[in-house]
Protein backbone atom coordinates (compact mmCIF):
# COMPACT_ATOMS: atom_id res chain seq x y z
CA UNK A 231 0.00 0.00 0.00
CA UNK A 232 1.33 3.47 -0.89
CA UNK A 233 1.39 5.21 2.48
CA UNK A 234 3.17 8.50 1.76
CA UNK A 235 -0.01 10.60 1.81
CA UNK A 236 -1.31 9.17 5.11
CA UNK A 237 -1.41 11.11 8.36
CA UNK A 238 0.89 10.30 11.26
CA UNK A 239 -1.69 8.46 13.36
CA UNK A 240 -2.70 6.24 10.44
CA UNK A 241 0.95 5.40 9.73
CA UNK A 242 1.62 4.70 13.42
CA UNK A 243 -1.13 2.08 13.38
CA UNK A 244 -0.88 0.67 9.85
CA UNK A 245 2.64 1.62 8.63
CA UNK A 246 4.32 -1.45 7.14
CA UNK A 247 1.61 -3.73 8.52
CA UNK A 248 -0.64 -6.24 6.77
CA UNK A 249 -2.77 -8.90 8.47
CA UNK A 250 -0.63 -12.02 8.97
CA UNK A 251 -0.93 -14.25 5.87
CA UNK A 252 -1.19 -17.49 7.88
CA UNK A 253 -4.42 -16.84 9.84
CA UNK A 254 -5.24 -13.19 9.29
CA UNK A 255 -4.03 -12.13 12.76
CA UNK A 256 -4.45 -8.35 12.95
CA UNK A 257 -1.39 -7.93 15.18
CA UNK A 258 1.86 -9.46 13.92
CA UNK A 259 2.48 -12.72 15.79
CA UNK A 260 5.45 -12.89 18.13
CA UNK A 261 7.66 -15.31 16.21
CA UNK A 262 9.57 -16.99 19.02
CA UNK A 263 11.98 -18.91 16.87
CA UNK A 264 15.72 -18.78 16.35
CA UNK A 265 15.78 -20.64 13.03
CA UNK A 266 13.61 -21.41 9.97
CA UNK A 267 13.08 -24.59 7.97
CA UNK A 268 14.61 -24.72 4.48
CA UNK A 269 13.25 -26.98 1.71
CA UNK A 270 16.67 -27.32 0.03
CA UNK A 271 19.89 -25.58 1.10
CA UNK A 272 19.33 -21.87 0.49
CA UNK A 273 15.62 -22.30 -0.34
CA UNK A 274 13.52 -20.55 2.32
CA UNK A 275 10.90 -17.86 2.84
CA UNK A 276 13.38 -15.03 3.39
CA UNK A 277 14.27 -15.97 6.95
CA UNK A 278 17.26 -18.12 7.98
CA UNK A 279 18.32 -17.15 11.49
CA UNK A 280 16.77 -14.68 13.94
CA UNK A 281 19.87 -12.58 14.63
CA UNK A 282 19.73 -11.65 10.94
CA UNK A 283 15.94 -11.40 10.50
CA UNK A 284 12.79 -12.19 12.45
CA UNK A 285 9.28 -11.52 11.09
CA UNK A 286 8.14 -9.66 14.24
CA UNK A 287 11.24 -7.48 14.12
CA UNK A 288 10.71 -6.91 10.38
CA UNK A 289 7.17 -5.68 11.10
CA UNK A 290 8.58 -3.18 13.61
CA UNK A 291 11.36 -2.11 11.23
CA UNK A 292 8.87 -1.40 8.42
CA UNK A 293 6.72 0.58 10.85
CA UNK A 294 9.71 2.64 12.06
CA UNK A 295 10.60 3.50 8.44
CA UNK A 296 7.02 4.57 7.81
CA UNK A 297 6.60 6.87 10.83
CA UNK A 298 9.99 8.59 10.30
CA UNK A 299 9.17 9.05 6.60
CA UNK A 300 12.27 7.04 5.72
CA UNK A 301 12.73 3.96 3.58
CA UNK A 302 14.48 1.50 5.87
CA UNK A 303 14.18 0.87 9.61
CA UNK A 304 16.58 -1.17 11.75
CA UNK A 305 15.85 -2.32 15.29
CA UNK A 306 18.54 -2.92 17.92
CA UNK A 307 18.66 -4.38 21.41
CA UNK A 308 19.00 -0.87 22.90
CA UNK A 309 19.48 2.73 21.84
CA UNK A 310 23.18 2.37 22.58
CA UNK A 311 23.43 -0.73 20.38
CA UNK A 312 21.97 1.41 17.56
CA UNK A 313 24.53 4.17 18.25
CA UNK A 314 27.30 1.56 18.31
CA UNK A 315 26.28 0.24 14.87
CA UNK A 316 26.12 3.80 13.48
CA UNK A 317 29.57 4.85 14.75
CA UNK A 318 30.99 1.62 13.29
CA UNK A 319 30.32 3.11 9.85
CA UNK A 320 33.50 5.10 10.57
CA UNK A 321 37.18 4.11 10.49
CA UNK A 322 40.18 5.03 12.66
CA UNK A 323 41.26 8.62 11.96
CA UNK A 324 37.71 9.80 11.27
CA UNK A 325 36.27 12.61 13.34
CA UNK A 326 32.83 13.26 14.80
CA UNK A 327 31.49 16.63 15.95
CA UNK A 328 28.70 16.56 18.49
CA UNK A 329 26.89 18.66 21.05
CA UNK A 330 28.31 19.35 24.50
CA UNK A 331 25.12 18.43 26.33
CA UNK A 332 24.85 14.96 24.91
CA UNK A 333 23.01 12.03 26.53
CA UNK A 334 25.44 10.64 29.14
CA UNK A 335 25.50 7.09 27.75
CA UNK A 336 26.28 8.33 24.24
CA UNK A 337 29.11 10.48 25.62
CA UNK A 338 30.52 7.48 27.49
CA UNK A 339 30.38 5.22 24.41
CA UNK A 340 32.09 7.89 22.26
CA UNK A 341 34.84 8.86 24.70
CA UNK A 342 35.52 5.67 26.68
CA UNK A 343 35.16 3.08 23.89
CA UNK A 344 35.42 4.55 20.40
CA UNK A 345 38.27 6.96 21.20
CA UNK A 346 40.33 3.85 22.01
CA UNK A 347 39.82 2.75 18.40
CA UNK A 348 41.17 5.99 16.95
CA UNK A 349 37.95 7.90 16.29
CA UNK A 350 38.06 11.49 17.49
CA UNK A 351 35.12 13.32 19.05
CA UNK A 352 34.74 17.08 19.47
CA UNK A 353 31.93 18.54 21.58
CA UNK A 354 30.67 22.05 20.83
CA UNK A 355 27.62 24.18 21.45
CA UNK A 356 25.60 23.44 18.32
CA UNK A 357 23.11 26.17 19.23
CA UNK A 358 25.68 28.97 18.87
CA UNK A 359 26.17 30.05 15.28
CA UNK A 360 29.61 29.34 13.88
CA UNK A 361 30.73 26.81 16.51
CA UNK A 362 29.96 23.79 14.36
CA UNK A 363 31.59 25.24 11.22
CA UNK A 364 34.72 26.04 13.24
CA UNK A 365 34.90 22.48 14.60
CA UNK A 366 34.51 20.70 11.25
CA UNK A 367 37.85 19.59 9.78
CA UNK A 368 38.98 17.68 6.69
CA UNK A 369 38.53 14.47 8.64
CA UNK A 370 35.01 15.11 9.95
CA UNK A 371 32.82 12.27 8.71
CA UNK A 372 29.86 12.56 11.06
CA UNK A 373 27.92 15.27 12.91
CA UNK A 374 25.84 13.95 15.79
CA UNK A 375 22.87 16.07 16.85
CA UNK A 376 20.44 15.66 19.73
CA UNK A 377 17.49 18.03 19.67
CA UNK A 378 15.89 18.80 22.04
CA UNK A 379 19.02 17.95 24.00
CA UNK A 380 19.22 16.28 27.35
CA UNK A 381 18.83 17.66 29.98
CA UNK A 382 19.09 21.34 28.93
CA UNK A 383 16.43 21.08 26.17
CA UNK A 384 18.58 23.03 23.74
CA UNK A 385 17.36 23.20 20.17
CA UNK A 386 19.61 22.66 17.16
CA UNK A 387 18.43 23.83 13.74
CA UNK A 388 18.56 20.54 11.79
CA UNK A 389 18.09 22.21 8.40
CA UNK A 390 20.95 24.63 9.07
CA UNK A 391 23.30 21.76 9.97
CA UNK A 392 22.18 19.81 6.88
CA UNK A 393 22.96 22.86 4.72
CA UNK A 394 26.64 22.57 5.72
CA UNK A 395 26.79 19.21 3.95
CA UNK A 396 26.89 21.08 0.63
CA UNK A 397 30.48 22.11 1.31
CA UNK A 398 31.58 19.27 3.57
CA UNK A 399 30.99 15.60 3.17
CA UNK A 400 29.67 14.22 6.45
CA UNK A 401 26.82 12.04 7.65
CA UNK A 402 24.25 13.91 9.70
CA UNK A 403 22.83 11.76 12.50
CA UNK A 404 19.97 13.01 14.68
CA UNK A 405 19.06 11.34 17.96
CA UNK A 406 15.29 11.89 17.81
CA UNK A 407 14.47 10.19 21.12
CA UNK A 408 13.06 13.29 22.87
CA UNK A 409 10.91 14.59 20.02
CA UNK A 410 9.77 11.31 18.40
CA UNK A 411 8.68 11.29 14.73
CA UNK A 412 5.25 12.42 15.90
CA UNK A 413 6.74 15.89 16.55
CA UNK A 414 9.87 16.02 14.37
CA UNK A 415 11.12 14.07 11.34
CA UNK A 416 14.81 14.86 10.78
CA UNK A 417 15.08 12.96 7.44
CA UNK A 418 12.68 15.56 5.99
CA UNK A 419 15.20 18.27 7.00
CA UNK A 420 18.15 16.54 5.33
CA UNK A 421 19.47 14.21 8.05
CA UNK A 422 21.01 10.94 6.80
CA UNK A 423 20.29 8.78 9.84
CA UNK A 424 17.68 9.13 12.58
CA UNK A 425 18.31 7.19 15.75
CA UNK A 426 16.07 6.37 18.70
CA UNK A 427 16.10 4.96 22.13
CA UNK A 428 12.70 3.28 21.62
CA UNK A 429 12.93 2.49 25.33
CA UNK A 430 11.43 5.95 25.84
CA UNK A 431 8.41 7.37 23.98
CA UNK A 432 8.14 4.81 21.17
CA UNK A 433 7.74 1.92 23.62
CA UNK A 434 6.02 4.40 25.91
CA UNK A 435 5.27 2.15 28.87
CA UNK A 436 8.67 1.72 30.59
CA UNK A 437 8.56 -2.03 30.02
CA UNK A 438 11.14 -2.62 27.28
CA UNK A 439 14.67 -1.58 26.19
CA UNK A 440 15.13 -1.21 22.42
CA UNK A 441 16.89 1.00 19.87
CA UNK A 442 16.29 2.02 16.27
CA UNK A 443 17.85 3.65 13.23
CA UNK A 444 16.01 4.86 10.14
CA UNK A 445 17.53 5.88 6.78
CA UNK A 446 16.51 6.66 3.20
CA UNK A 447 19.71 5.57 1.46
CA UNK A 448 19.89 1.96 0.33
CA UNK A 449 23.68 1.95 0.74
CA UNK A 450 23.50 3.16 4.35
CA UNK A 451 20.83 0.60 5.09
CA UNK A 452 23.03 -2.17 3.71
CA UNK A 453 26.02 -1.07 5.79
CA UNK A 454 23.98 -0.69 8.97
CA UNK A 455 22.23 -4.05 8.47
CA UNK A 456 25.68 -5.59 8.00
CA UNK A 457 26.87 -4.05 11.30
CA UNK A 458 23.64 -5.08 13.01
CA UNK A 459 24.00 -8.71 11.97
CA UNK A 460 27.78 -8.86 12.44
CA UNK A 461 27.84 -7.45 15.97
CA UNK A 462 24.48 -8.97 16.89
CA UNK A 463 22.90 -6.25 19.04
CA UNK A 464 19.41 -7.17 17.86
CA UNK A 465 16.15 -7.19 19.86
CA UNK A 466 14.10 -10.32 20.49
CA UNK A 467 10.63 -10.75 18.97
CA UNK A 468 8.75 -10.06 22.20
CA UNK A 469 10.56 -6.73 22.69
CA UNK A 470 9.93 -5.86 19.04
CA UNK A 471 6.24 -6.60 19.56
CA UNK A 472 6.02 -4.39 22.67
CA UNK A 473 7.48 -1.41 20.81
CA UNK A 474 5.22 -1.99 17.80
CA UNK A 475 2.24 -2.00 20.16
CA UNK A 476 3.48 1.14 21.91
CA UNK A 477 3.85 3.07 18.64
CA UNK A 478 0.15 2.56 17.83
CA UNK A 479 -0.80 5.08 20.53
CA UNK A 480 2.23 7.37 20.18
CA UNK A 481 0.27 10.30 18.71
CA UNK A 482 -2.38 10.21 21.46
CA UNK A 483 0.21 9.98 24.21
CA UNK A 484 2.36 12.77 22.75
CA UNK A 485 -0.62 15.15 22.64
CA UNK A 486 -1.13 14.71 26.39
CA UNK A 487 2.60 14.73 27.25
CA UNK A 488 3.04 18.00 25.34
CA UNK A 489 -0.07 19.75 26.70
CA UNK A 490 0.76 18.93 30.32
CA UNK A 491 4.47 19.74 29.96
CA UNK A 492 3.61 23.16 28.52
CA UNK A 493 1.27 23.99 31.40
CA UNK A 494 3.69 22.68 34.04
CA UNK A 495 6.55 24.67 32.49
CA UNK A 496 4.48 27.86 32.65
CA UNK A 497 3.40 27.09 36.21
CA UNK A 498 7.00 26.46 37.30
CA UNK A 499 8.22 29.63 35.58
CA UNK A 500 5.81 31.66 37.73
CA UNK A 501 6.74 29.87 40.98
CA UNK A 502 8.75 31.99 43.47
CA UNK A 503 11.12 29.14 44.44
CA UNK A 504 12.00 28.24 40.86
CA UNK A 505 14.83 29.97 39.01
CA UNK A 506 15.18 28.87 35.35
CA UNK A 507 12.81 26.64 33.42
CA UNK A 508 14.16 24.93 30.29
CA UNK A 509 11.28 24.05 27.96
CA UNK A 510 11.31 24.85 24.23
CA UNK A 511 7.62 25.77 24.34
CA UNK A 512 8.32 28.80 26.55
CA UNK A 513 8.84 32.17 24.87
CA UNK A 514 11.81 32.70 27.22
CA UNK A 515 13.59 29.65 25.71
CA UNK A 516 16.49 30.46 23.39
CA UNK A 517 15.44 27.83 20.84
CA UNK A 518 11.70 28.60 20.92
CA UNK A 519 11.50 29.93 17.38
CA UNK A 520 13.51 27.11 15.75
CA UNK A 521 11.55 24.53 17.76
CA UNK A 522 8.32 26.10 16.48
CA UNK A 523 9.58 25.59 12.93
CA UNK A 524 10.90 22.04 13.14
CA UNK A 525 8.62 20.49 15.78
CA UNK A 526 4.83 20.02 15.68
CA UNK A 527 4.65 20.50 19.48
CA UNK A 528 7.33 21.05 22.13
CA UNK A 529 7.59 17.64 23.80
CA UNK A 530 7.05 16.16 27.24
CA UNK A 531 10.47 16.81 28.79
CA UNK A 532 11.57 19.83 30.79
CA UNK A 533 14.18 20.78 33.37
CA UNK A 534 14.44 23.55 35.93
CA UNK A 535 16.70 24.98 38.63
CA UNK A 536 15.84 26.25 42.09
CA UNK A 537 16.51 29.76 43.37
CA UNK A 538 18.41 28.24 46.31
CA UNK A 539 20.83 26.35 43.98
CA UNK A 540 21.61 23.90 46.79
CA UNK A 541 21.85 20.23 45.86
CA UNK A 542 20.20 19.33 49.20
CA UNK A 543 17.07 21.27 48.29
CA UNK A 544 16.87 19.60 44.89
CA UNK A 545 17.27 16.21 46.59
CA UNK A 546 14.56 17.01 49.17
CA UNK A 547 12.15 18.11 46.47
CA UNK A 548 12.51 15.10 44.20
CA UNK A 549 12.51 12.68 47.15
CA UNK A 550 9.22 14.11 48.46
CA UNK A 551 7.18 13.82 45.27
CA UNK A 552 4.37 11.24 45.43
CA UNK A 553 3.21 10.93 41.82
CA UNK A 554 6.47 11.72 40.03
CA UNK A 555 8.66 8.65 40.58
CA UNK A 556 12.33 9.36 41.26
CA UNK A 557 13.99 7.34 38.50
CA UNK A 558 16.20 7.50 35.43
CA UNK A 559 14.71 7.15 31.95
CA UNK A 560 11.76 9.01 30.43
CA UNK A 561 8.96 8.88 27.93
CA UNK A 562 6.63 6.43 29.67
CA UNK A 563 2.99 7.05 30.59
CA UNK A 564 4.02 7.70 34.20
CA UNK A 565 5.72 10.92 35.33
CA UNK A 566 9.36 10.69 36.43
CA UNK A 567 11.77 13.11 38.07
CA UNK A 568 15.54 12.89 38.41
CA UNK A 569 18.74 14.76 39.28
CA UNK A 570 20.94 14.74 36.14
CA UNK A 571 24.21 15.79 37.85
CA UNK A 572 24.21 12.71 40.10
CA UNK A 573 22.12 10.28 38.03
CA UNK A 574 21.83 10.26 34.20
CA UNK A 575 24.73 12.66 33.59
CA UNK A 576 27.13 11.56 36.34
CA UNK A 577 29.45 10.07 33.69
CA UNK A 578 30.01 13.54 32.21
CA UNK A 579 32.92 15.36 33.93
CA UNK A 580 31.85 18.20 36.25
CA UNK A 581 33.65 20.85 34.19
CA UNK A 582 31.83 19.71 31.02
CA UNK A 583 28.53 19.83 32.92
CA UNK A 584 29.29 23.33 34.18
CA UNK A 585 29.99 24.55 30.63
CA UNK A 586 26.40 23.89 29.58
CA UNK A 587 24.83 25.15 32.80
CA UNK A 588 23.98 21.71 34.13
CA UNK A 589 24.13 22.75 37.79
CA UNK A 590 23.63 20.92 41.07
CA UNK A 591 20.05 22.12 41.58
CA UNK A 592 18.93 21.11 38.09
CA UNK A 593 15.90 18.78 38.15
CA UNK A 594 14.58 17.00 35.06
CA UNK A 595 10.94 15.99 34.64
CA UNK A 596 9.46 13.49 32.23
CA UNK A 597 5.84 14.62 32.28
CA UNK A 598 3.53 11.62 32.03
CA UNK A 599 -0.10 11.37 30.98
CA UNK A 600 -1.72 11.40 34.43
CA UNK A 601 -4.17 14.23 35.25
CA UNK A 602 -2.30 17.49 35.06
CA UNK A 603 -3.90 18.95 38.21
CA UNK A 604 -2.52 16.04 40.24
CA UNK A 605 0.96 16.56 38.82
CA UNK A 606 0.91 20.27 39.66
CA UNK A 607 -0.43 19.58 43.17
CA UNK A 608 2.41 17.11 43.68
CA UNK A 609 5.05 19.67 42.62
CA UNK A 610 3.39 22.31 44.82
CA UNK A 611 3.56 20.14 47.94
CA UNK A 612 7.20 19.26 47.15
CA UNK A 613 8.22 22.88 46.63
CA UNK A 614 6.45 23.94 49.83
CA UNK A 615 8.85 21.74 51.82
CA UNK A 616 12.04 23.49 50.74
Ligand SMILES: *Cc1c(COP(=O)(O)O)cnc(C)c1O
Nearest residue numbers: 308309310333335407427429440
Ligand atom coordinates in the same frame (compact mmCIF):
# COMPACT_ATOMS: atom_id res chain seq x y z
C1 LIG B 1 18.03 6.62 26.72
C2 LIG B 1 18.69 7.38 25.64
C3 LIG B 1 19.67 6.78 24.84
C4 LIG B 1 20.17 5.38 25.06
O1 LIG B 1 19.19 4.44 24.79
P1 LIG B 1 19.05 3.02 25.57
O2 LIG B 1 17.81 2.44 25.00
O3 LIG B 1 18.98 3.32 27.02
O4 LIG B 1 20.28 2.24 25.23
C5 LIG B 1 20.21 7.56 23.82
N1 LIG B 1 19.83 8.84 23.60
C6 LIG B 1 18.89 9.44 24.36
C7 LIG B 1 18.51 10.84 24.09
C8 LIG B 1 18.30 8.74 25.41
O5 LIG B 1 17.39 9.35 26.17
